[in-house]
Amino acid sequence: MAGPIGDRLIRVDMTAGNVSIDPYPEDWTLLGGRALSARILLEECDPGCDPLGPDNVLVLAPGVLAGTAAPTSGRLSVGGKSPLTNGIKEANVGGNPGQDLMKLGYRGIVVKGQPADPERRYALEVTADSARLVPADAHKGKWNYPLIEDLSQEYSKTTSFISIGPAGELRLTGASVACTDHEQDRHPARHAGRGGLGAVMGSKGLKYVSVDAEKRPVRKPAKTKEFYALGKKYTKTYLDGPAKEPFPKWGTSAIVAEADTLYTFPYKNRVEGRSPDVETLDGMRIVESFETRGGGMHNCMTGCIVKCSNIVHDADGKYKTSALEFETLTLLGSNCAIASWEDVADLDRLCDELGLDTIETGAAIAIYMDSGGLEFGDAEGAKRILREVAEGTELGRAIGDGAVAIGRKTGHHRVPAVKGQAIPAWDPRPLKAAGVTYCTSPMGADHTAGLVVEPGQPYEEAVRASQESQILNAVCDSSGFCQFLMPNLDEIREFFGHFLGEQVSREQIADLGWRCLEDEWEFNRRAGFGPDDDLMPECMKQDAIGPAKLVWDLDPALVARAYERFEPRDELFESRPS
Template sequence: MRFIRIDMKERSIREDAVPPEYQGLGGRGLIAACLNREVPPRCHALGSENKLVISPGILSGTPFVNTSRLSLGAKSPLTGGIKESNVGGTPADLLGRHGVQALVVEGRPESGSWMLLHIDRSGQVALRECDHLAGMGTYETASTLKSEYGEDCTVLCIGPAGERLYAIASVQATDTDGRPCRAAGRGGMGAVMGSKGLKAVVIEPPDEDRVQIADPGGFRKAVAEVVRIIKSDPMNSEVMPELGTAALVAPVNAMGAFPCYNARKGVFEGWEKISGEALAELLKKRGGKPRHTGCSRCIIHCSNEFVDESGAYVTSSLEYETIWAMGGMLGVDDLDTIARLDFMCDDLGVDTMNAGVGMAVAMDSGHAPFGDREAVFRMMEDMARGTGLGPVLGAGPVAVGRHFNNPRVPAVKGQSIAAYDPRAMLGQGVTYATSPMGADHTAGNMVGAYLTNQLNPRDKAGQVEVSRELQIAFAAFDTLGLCFIAAVSFLKPDSCASFAKAVGAKMGCEFGVEDFRQMGMSVLRAEREFNRRAGLLSRDDRLPKFFYEEPLPPTNAVFTLSDQELDSVFEELNES
């Protein structure tokens, strides 16, 4: 495997042997290990000592299905702690096929041109000046780079938000259609990339695949079993292809857990207009694609392609979290408006969730009425131009709350919550509070446990235990490069055992369910250690005060877990 260091101050590239301490790691696990060893936890997130680590999962680049997840990590300018941000599309697959375990972007240019990192078909890596891309949105950036390096290349890039070092800036990745509509959105990785003077990474398909599989025969057999398990899951074989992640709009509203109007209510009055069913019907009527393959090696097809009334492309994919953030949180019940906002976020290069919640806090503070679509577009344009409220919104929802002196900011460790209110989903609140990532929608998502009646979402019983196990599992999945949707199929012990066989065949070792769990625990242990040394304390593993005190209509639920119960989540890690 190839371990490549890029020094942006010296504009030099060095390919090292994989350090022994990083052997057998990828994705989120490699990021946790690398940042702990190489980045001073108290450094400035946008300074020269921070490092941006780009790493495909252990299984990425292999024929294993749904493993095209790429991890980008650094000390976060948003949370002040460690951050892994995960993105699909095509880059993880190509990096894996090039045999790249990690790209470690170091240093900071004192001045000079914007640069791009180019990996050509032979695997050669070079830095090139790209000042002609400065100020471009991600769509124009990707289009320009494809015209220069070939239509089949993959692009990772930042937009104007990353150039301006907005703390909510994303890194956008091209999908299978070549559009930069996949976002490593959480934690401000776009700002870290911008601080390094790196505008883009261009990856050409390799002339020769360099991915290594220790036991090809055993791997093929294990992958066939994995495919059978994924396809036998009704959620993955029926619901996701038809409705995508937007399928969650209806059931989460039915639970009274859809935070809207800056989390003042748990049911959005216009939810039927923005549901997965409404989205699928609209796309079929217009000739869009309710079923779409956005990521390499995907067999679930949960993506979609949104088109306007004339059939022209608007965005892809319109996901549940974005429908919530740009819809319910802002009081907007129109899919066309939400789709336009999604495109604007992708092109500007900002996280839709932090952007939407920041604008909701502004509206909650009297800046504009909820549901005022033109006001929302003005706020987005302010971010794009860097004028008015734009820089405050770009700094994240907590900064917006400070600006308006409004304490009702639904965020943990500086990062906004996702589309599940912790008062009506207590275990989701446990995950929000205790994840090293800050409030997060993939670090230990509890919605499946509620929809399958494994837990009562408003009963404390079992919430800590299930959140803990899901956080452990998804830390391992993120290390392996498996997508969140497919990963849900492997949460049961028997299916996890089949999945673990494939991992063992890839790595050339015995790998079982307990090894999988230990992998996740080691990742979380390293992340928590970084955060501890960065100055984050147990008091940072808490939800905002209003979640404990303000009943959520219509259930009038509040968050009821104590500080002691939250502190108990990772006692096992501390004792190991």
């Protein structure tokens, strides 16, 4: 299958300071985003390497359909060996860099090596005709928002940015990679949060990447008429259907109340499944604030029809943060017994400024509180600790290194993490299929790897549902579509077919997802992962929640069946994820 002529791959050697622009391999045409990152890492990165050393490989790969007119399809995958899990990692992010790279025909950026001087900072400048490394020492240590404000003066209005904050520069393993949203102010509010890939970017001395797509048009599909007709039909169906529901109309923060009733709104380091603060943390309070303070819903990248991202203003009507999501309200809110959404908005802004994953950081603060280091509910104390992250104090570093690191430092017994990564809001005790994903996904505890919100499933069905969700999400994160659009496999393969000019079968699209998972599992096997890495932590087996006394009680042998491919069911292709 031949892709669009002229596609290219940018390769950067940080040791030598070289950049090359190579033709994109034809046999990688169907690969993009997560699947492309997995293939490159398996073929070009030593799985046994030090994740923060010169042998790790950082991959920035837009999905196959990024830069096209397909709705909500410009997501970017950030990949590498994770310093948090020590396994392979892909973190998927919105904003405009994915769209812009693909409009220029760049299918990915592969960064290897490490500068000899760890104090130096560099930037990669990408334009239609060139990619070059330039010194960026003047931006060393800058927080993400001031960094982007300064860069906005230096670069054209059509430039988008991928950056790290101080946490990435300090190589903290909870560090994120920020992408700017598409609006005029270009807020660095979109984060590839999970797995500490900001620390990998920091270890390469790369402070930011600029991508100037000028006013390039969208990519041209092979079957133009069919592609645009499909896009129109899909958009109409979407806008007549899911778009009218509370989510995505009001974003993930509007799920809080429902999650609480399902016992998946964890409280006080997950000792409870529901929070007494559900009313004040409910995202609908944010929605209500739009009327008096301004803000509202927007799309984080061009072409997104979902617009799930909230823009949050303070009491004076000034911009504070955006995309204050369910996960953040849970981990930095209820899980720390912080009751006010406004405090969580402050913490979210601090995390975005420093370049920290809000899930990992919230889990780490909750463990610190649970260990007696800080009172549960102490919002000001939490903000103070986050400022310490930037200062690089011992406590700040331990929080910035995530849940397991602060557990180790405090000697606390309750550390809800799988494969070294904090469990997200969606709780494995009521949601068994999500738990199977946390145990078997190459990504560790990551809901975006395969979330199924269906309490009460028979356990065998939960294993199968997890596998199907893992396949679907692997394909989605390779396509460029945002998971919040909730496309199914048949829809994705139809878009692929019209874009590439050749029909893509059900078998091919399901194989794409499975092969991606196999590449990632194989990377982890070579990195030394085994069955012991698939175990849920003791606290999930012992701390019962809700009247049904829910605990994690799946037999590891049953969980491991997620590694054996089930016969694909029609639902795999036809249903949207729950």
